[in-house]
Amino acid sequence: MYSEKVMDHFANPRNVGEIENASGVGEVGNAKCGDIMKMFLKIEDGVIVDVKFKTFGCGAAVATSSMATEMIKGKTVDEALALTNKAVVEALDGLPPAKIHCSVLAEEAVKSAVADYYKKNGIEKEIPGFCGDCDSCSHCHH
Amino acid sequence: MEKRFVYADNAATTAPYPEVIDEMMIYLRENWGNPSSIHKKGEEAKAALDMCREKVASLLGCEASELVFTSCGTEADNHAIRGAAYANAAKGKHIITTKVEHPAVLNTCKALEKEGFRVTYLDVDSEGRVSAEDVERAICDDTVLVSVMYANNEIGTIMPIKEIAAVCRAHGVLCMTDAVQAVGAVPINVRELGVDMLTASGHKIHAPKGIGLLYIKKGTKIKNLIEGGGQERGRRGGTENLPYIAAFAKALEIAVAKLPDMARVEKMRDRLIAELTKLPRTRVNGSLTHRLPGNANISFECIEGESILLLMDMAGICCSTGSACSSNSLDPSHVLLAIGLPHEVAHGSVRITLSHENTEEDVDYIIEKLTETVERLRKMSPLWKE
Numbered sequence: 001m002y003s004e005k006v007m008d009h010f011a012n013p014r015n016v017g018e019i020e021n022a023s024g025v026g027e028v029g030n031a032k033c034g035d036i037m038k039m040f041l042k043i044e045d046g047v048i049v050d051v052k053f054k055t056f057g058c059g060a061a062v063a064t065s066s067m068a069t070e071m072i073k074g075k076t077v078d079e080a081l082a083l084t085n086k087a088v089v090e091a092l093d094g095l096p097p098a099k100i101h102c103s104v105l106a107e108e109a110v111k112s113a114v115a116d117y118y119k120k121n122g123i124e125k126e127i128p129g130f131c132g133d134c135d136s137c138s139h140c141h142h
Numbered sequence: 143m144e145k146r147f148v149y150a151d152n153a154a155t156t157a158p159y160p161e162v163i164d165e166m167m168i169y170l171r172e173n174w175g176n177p178s179s180i181h182k183k184g185e186e187a188k189a190a191l192d193m194c195r196e197k198v199a200s201l202l203g204c205e206a207s208e209l210v211f212t213s214c215g216t217e218a219d220n221h222a223i224r225g226a227a228y229a230n231a232a233k234g235k236h237i238i239t240t241k242v243e244h245p246a247v248l249n250t251c252k253a254l255e256k257e258g259f260r261v262t263y264l265d266v267d268s269e270g271r272v273s274a275e276d277v278e279r280a281i282c283d284d285t286v287l288v289s290v291m292y293a294n295n296e297i298g299t300i301m302p303i304k305e306i307a308a309v310c311r312a313h314g315v316l317c318m319t320d321a322v323q324a325v326g327a328v329p330i331n332v333r334e335l336g337v338d339m340l341t342a343s344g345h346k347i348h349a350p351k352g353i354g355l356l357y358i359k360k361g362t363k364i365k366n367l368i369e370g371g372g373q374e375r376g377r378r379g380g381t382e383n384l385p386y387i388a389a390f391a392k393a394l395e396i397a398v399a400k401l402p403d404m405a406r407v408e409k410m411r412d413r414l415i416a417e418l419t420k421l422p423r424t425r426v427n428g429s430l431t432h433r434l435p436g437n438a439n440i441s442f443e444c445i446e447g448e449s450i451l452l453l454m455d456m457a458g459i460c461c462s463t464g465s466a467c468s469s470n471s472l473d474p475s476h477v478l479l480a481i482g483l484p485h486e487v488a489h490g491s492v493r494i495t496l497s498h499e500n501t502e503e504d505v506d507y508i509i510e511k512l513t514e515t516v517e518r519l520r521k522m523s524p525l526w527k528e
Contacts, residue, residue: 007452010449010452011452011453011456013522016521016522027524031485031486031489031525032484032485032486033466033485034446034465034466034467034474034485034486034489035446035467036524036525037524038524054522054523054524055522055523055524056444056445056446056523056524056525057446057449057467058446058447058448058449058465058467059448059449059452060467061446061449061467062449062522
């Protein structure tokens, strides 16, 4: 069902944990749907110097969180905002169609953490493609 | 503990017994005739078919003429429900079933709704049971069929079928039970049970996939599902699958002989439940008293079932989950929701189903690995608080 890369990131997830006094924290998804991602960013001079995550969810949810943190670590905030779910899926050598929404959550988690960083620092910048309201997302409507 | 391979998903399917495979091979290598042929080869096959049918009938407490072999449990369920609904449509178009049935029953009922039948899906209690009183209250003037599963495939809850059948009899309503999970796991005598129809499946009792059974009580008129050359006393067309029928008969014979050993399986299950529910924020789903001997269904809060399954699989353990993430649906198991579990708790459920082939060492191994898995996933869960 899953690629070797997905299984590797699921079995040995990178950057699991929390960051105390993080520059930005984002949480997306909801328990009812069965997946929540929480991402912690430490940002210095516009660069993500550290990133950690905690995820409640399936194998793909854990793997996409892990891969997304790897892809934004050491990058600038703007570069992190350019991360797409498609890029995460490609980096994982693909996901089953039913699991694509996990990669969307990973992208949203990064954006949500950056939005929190902007808010904390009084930066008034729009984040394209980020609504910040996961409950309104059609994926979770029952 | 040293790595093992533990198959603990026996509600999904079971390993065919070597004796069952040997029995089946006789009808592939030697006695492969068509039971409908009048020559020697056909007569040989007919004799074997009759013998198998007699054997199954005596094991289930009915007459051979009351049994129809089908291609699977799902076909038997479809045949029973559609057959009874169509045959009685002039009398009434109301069917009663429960919210926790297998999709073979639920989706057949849903399809009949589109054809103008009315279906009542009974709620179950927190253990997953309906009572005979619940059934009786739902019976209307136009009710023709009640279909309640003998035992639930996810949480193992056993329904009071004998009482439900008695209520149906009193009201002149047909009673059908999907006993796919129960046959071979608990003692069943269809005559004493009092149902009009009962279904079973071979691959749940260590026979191969591709063989099911429908018991139709003598005198019960139901329409055919599959028309053909008059096989199965004209009730199901298609050349009889003698190798699989022989396998089913052998498997049922072994299952009935092994029923006393179910007490050992039940003890292993109880130990699994007792040990695993010592973990915090963990609950057992279903009934502790009315339960299939091999079934343990447990919910671990704050973690998700597919993740649990993947880690268990890496440890060599096969089990299953009611989480939505293991299916193509967005909702977790309809059974877990019907017993009142919130979505987030249902997502973290694991079903472990043991058989005669499991050992105490398997149980030790499952407890150790599942405990490790739960702790590991909770550590990375944003919902978990020590």
